[in-house]
Amino acid sequence: MAEATQQERRRTEQHDSGLGLVSPDQSDVIRLEQVHRIYRSGDVEVHALRGVSLAIGRGEFVAIMGPSGSGKTTLMNMIGCLDRPTRGHYFLEGMDVSQFSGNELADVRNRKIGFVFQAMNLLPRTSSLENVELPLLYAGASPREQLRRAREALASVGLSDKERSVPSQLSGGQQQRVAIARALVNRPSIFIADEPTGNLDSRSSLEVMEIFQRLNREQKLTLVLVTHEADIASHATRIVTVRDGRIRQDAPVASPRSARETLDQMPPASDEAAEEAL
Ligand SMILES: Nc1ncnc2c1ncn2[C@@H]1O[C@H](COP(=O)(O)OP(=O)(O)O)[C@@H](O)[C@H]1O
Numbered sequence: 001m002a003e004a005t006q007q008e009r010r011r012t013e014q015h016d017s018g019l020g021l022v023s024p025d026q027s028d029v030i031r032l033e034q035v036h037r038i039y040r041s042g043d044v045e046v047h048a049l050r051g052v053s054l055a056i057g058r059g060e061f062v063a064i065m066g067p068s069g070s071g072k073t074t075l076m077n078m079i080g081c082l083d084r085p086t087r088g089h090y091f092l093e094g095m096d097v098s099q100f101s102g103n104e105l106a107d108v109r110n111r112k113i114g115f116v117f118q119a120m121n122l123l124p125r126t127s128s129l130e131n132v133e134l135p136l137l138y139a140g141a142s143p144r145e146q147l148r149r150a151r152e153a154l155a156s157v158g159l160s161d162k163e164r165s166v167p168s169q170l171s172g173g174q175q176q177r178v179a180i181a182r183a184l185v186n187r188p189s190i191f192i193a194d195e196p197t198g199n200l201d202s203r204s205s206l207e208v209m210e211i212f213q214r215l216n217r218e219q220k221l222t223l224v225l226v227t228h229e230a231d232i233a234s235h236a237t238r239i240v241t242v243r244d245g246r247i248r249q250d251a252p253v254a255s256p257r258s259a260r261e262t263l264d265q266m267p268p269a270s271d272e273a274a275e276e277a278l
């Protein structure tokens with residue numbers, strides 16, 4: 001019995017190597033190996049990440065939780081190629097980006113990663129459409145292509161009717177959806193969101209989660225989201241808990257909550273009701 005199993009395993013191994021199949025490691029879109037990050041200022045050292053190893057496959061939706069100061073933002077900066085490990089390696093789609101120069105990192109960031117932060121950083125006196133067009137302008141797309149793709153991105157976050165609005169004419173939730181459209185427009189393969197619902201009411205937070213779940217499902221977008229709210233994290237497919245610069249827990253979510261279902265059960269939004277009353 002045991003022998004048969006062993007033979008079976010050998011055969012499988014030979015089979016795999018013979019066909020040159022991709023090993024599970026290579027299919028990870030994100031892989032951190034023993035990553036350390038030490039901040040130094042003068043004589044003071046802060047050991048923000050203390051040997052983090054983490055592998056995330058394509059199409060996963062991972063929530064990162066942990067108390068303030070535990071290293072979540074440092075970890076996100078690493079995954080988003082905004083920073084490099086002091087020690088250890090980071091493989092992004094198999095490339096060892098921990099060895100990349102600043103310019104190479106910027107290039108990877110622009111091509112592969114979409115960022116959504118708590119502060120939306122939209123240009124104030126600029127329409128939604130122009131805010132979303134901006135990354136395409138930098139990427140050198142033609143004006144026609146900019147318009148087409150910006151419109152498409154705004155439609156995918158449900159804001160086609162707000163193309164001409166400037167940020168001050170939008171609610172916080174709508175502004176965050178413009179920021180999501182802006183992050184989407186270069187068609188990144190990974191979305192990094194650090195406390196994207198931190199400033200939003202519960203309905204707007206759910207609308208953001210609904211968009212993330214849809215992008216994850218329909219476009220197989222890989223999502224990594226930092227939140228300190230357990231009910232937000234429960235929309236992800238996996239929750240990683242960080243404490244003192246280390247991963248303390250890493251577990252799949254048995255049945256992730258559906259933001260769509262929760263929204264459908266809520267009464268109509270007050271701003272929608274107000275608009276209808278006009
Ligand atoms: N640029 C920096 N310089 C020095 N220390 C920093 C810097 N950024 C973060 N830290 C420190 O690193 C630790 C982790 O911070 P951070 O990653 O921001 O945690 P979190 O996002 O979980 O609140 C904290 O002790 C913080 O004070």
Ligand SMILES: [Mg+2]
Binds near residue numbers: 073074
């Ligand atoms: Mg943080």
